[in-house]
Amino acid sequence: MPETPRTTPRTIVVVGTGIAGATAALTLREEGFDGRVVLVGEEPHPPYRRPPLSKDLVKRALTPERLRLKPPTAWQELGIELRTGTKVTGIVGGVLECADGSRLPYDRLLLATGGRARTLPYAAEDDHVHTLRRLGDVPALRADLESGGPLLVVGAGLLGLEAAASARAAGLDVTVLEAAAEPLRRVLPARLRHAVLDLHRAHGTQVHTGVALTxxxxxxxxxxxxxxDGRSWHAHTVLVAAGLRPDVELAARAGLDVDDGILVDALGTTSDPRVFAAGDVARYPDPHLGRRVRVEQWNHAQQHAAAIARNMLGAGTPFTAVPWSWTEQYGVMLQIAGHFTDADSLAVQGDIADFDFAALATADGRPVGAVAAGRPHDFRSLRTVLDRHAGTPPRTAAHTPTVLPHAVLTGGRPEAAGTAGPPTAAG
Ligand SMILES: Cc1cc2nc3c(=O)[nH]c(=O)nc-3n(C[C@H](O)[C@H](O)[C@H](O)COP(=O)(O)OP(=O)(O)OC[C@H]3O[C@@H](n4cnc5c(N)ncnc54)[C@H](O)[C@@H]3O)c2cc1C
Structure with a gap:
């Protein structure tokens, strides 16, 4: 990628008021940047937390006030110009064009445009067929769920399963349909995938995999x-949870390199040296995997955006953090770190069926991923192990037994893990 100019920027504009955009704007101020910072986003709400949207879908009030990242006055106090409800439609010669006719010049630009929920080409337009990505999606979906089931969730990724668990816990009849024979391949090793689906079945949720809907x-x-195959399912409400389509429209129209995300280097720079990208939309070189990935996780979006904001100010530090996230279903919290697509064995301490365990996945003897339930302390230790090993080339890595936390390896037993699936991690 071409080099970013060395002059200090005076105006930095961030597009996207999600966690990546918000974190970047806050980091610029934390780092002492005293120029103009504009945070512009299409959604009408100030930055808010998305993860509760699926977990608390039925049981708790999902209001902008309860979910917001900062009190409304905080942005102004920090000298961050927050422009909500403003869609950016073009990038022309160092100026952003907005749908309301306004124009925003910049010295450096961060695209943190995240993504949109995928829809199904064969699904009819219907008020009771929903997707769930934004706070604005919640009221209609929730109203439907409150009027009773059955609910059909199309897609057994973490988001779909969380929403299913939330609805089932509220007493609805819930069926989950998944196209893949083995859901969750990108995010969990095989034994844990099966345990999660078993948890749903034990709570009375119907889960059907390998279903080719037409x-x-x-x-x-x-x-x-x-x-x-002729099977059919009836529903009052359908939630399509078929994954994320990275929002690359603006970048592509501006001529930036895109390919399942905006392509960036380790510093977050796009093919235009004055433009950066971070969060769910950015596809960056992961040193641990030795290839580009796009990660769809809250903590990652936060960490990535903070690192890239520093690089926009000239830090020049490649991003190397190992991503980690969590999911919550039926009161069970799983903490997940790293990538499992290359894993070939899994050492487990504890009881998977009881969701009281810590597990470490390895590839060629090199730690690549960790999962824990009910053991936050072990999870922290495992993350340290992953961080320590980050970037070690597979064939030359010190082999695991001498460096892994004793608590995890004792009693751990190997397991062949699934390896297929795209190199992104779903949120
Ligand atoms: C329901 C749900 C539950 C989740 N649960 C978890 C979880 O438990 N754990 C976890 O790790 N992750 C979870 N995630 C994923 C996590 O929320 C995302 O990884 C994270 O929000 C990504 O942040 P982002 O800022 O990169 O992108 P987004 O949050 O997608 O933000 C992008 C913003 O850019 C705006 N935008 C796009 N284009 C334009 C434009 N042209 N002009 C102006 N604005 C624009 C969009 O409107 C949006 O507000 C969940 C996601 C969802 C939807």
Whole structure:
């Protein structure tokens, strides 16, 4: 990628008021940048936390006030110009063009445009077919759930499963349909994937995998999902949880390099040296995997954006952090770190079925991922191990037994883990 100019920027504009954009703006101020910072986003709300949207879908009030990252006055106090409800439509010659007709010149630009929920090409437009990405998606979905089931969730990724658990805990009839024979391959090793699906079944949620849906239409007043093999399911409400489409529109129109995300180098720079990208939308070189990845996780978006904001000010520090996240279903919290796509064995301490364990996945003897439930202390130790090993080339890595936390290795037993799936990690 071409080099970023060495002159100190006077105006930095951040597009996207998600956690990446918000963190970047805050980091610029923390780092002492005293120029103009503009944080502009399409959503009407000030920056807020997305993870509760699926976990607390039914049981708790999901209001902008309860979810917000900062009190409304904080942005102004920090000298951050927060412009909500403003879609950026173009980037032309160092100036952003906004849908409201305003124009924003910049010296450095950060694109933190995240992504949008994928939709299904075969699904009919219907008020009771929903997606869940933004706070604005919640009121209609929630109103539908409050009027009763059955709920059909299409997609058994973490978001779909969290929403399913939330609805099931509220007493709804819930069915989850998943196209893949083995859901969650990108985010969990095999034994843990099975344990999560078993947890759903034990709570009375129907989970069907390997379902090739061909239609989703309204018939005689109910929604009907039809599969290629002739099976069908009826529902009052459908949640399509089919993953994320990175929002690269603006970047692509501006001529930046995009390919399943905005392509950036280890410093976060795009193919234009004055423009950077961070968070869910950025596809960056991961030194641990030796290839580019796009990670869809809250903590990652936060850490990545903070690092890239520093680089926009000239820090010049490559981003190397190992991503980590969590999921919560039926009161069980799983903490997850690293990547599992290359893993070939899993050492487990504790009881997976009881969700009281810590596990470390390795590839060629090199630690690549960790998962824990009910053991936050072990999880922290495992993250330290992953961080320590980060970037070690697979063939030359010191082999694991001498460096792994004793608590995890004692009694650990190997397991062949699934290796397929795209190199992104879903949130
Ligand atoms: C329901 C739900 C639950 C989740 N739970 C977890 C979890 O438990 N753990 C976890 O690790 N992760 C979780 N995630 C994922 C996590 O929330 C995301 O990884 C994170 O929010 C990504 O932040 P971001 O800022 O990169 O992108 P986004 O949050 O997508 O923010 C991008 C922002 O950019 C704006 N934008 C886009 N284009 C434009 C434009 N042209 N002009 C102006 N604004 C624009 C969008 O409107 C949006 O507000 C969850 C996500 C969802 C949706």
């Amino acid at each position: 239609g989703l239409t309204r018939r005689d007043g109910v929604l009907v999902a039809t599969a290629r």
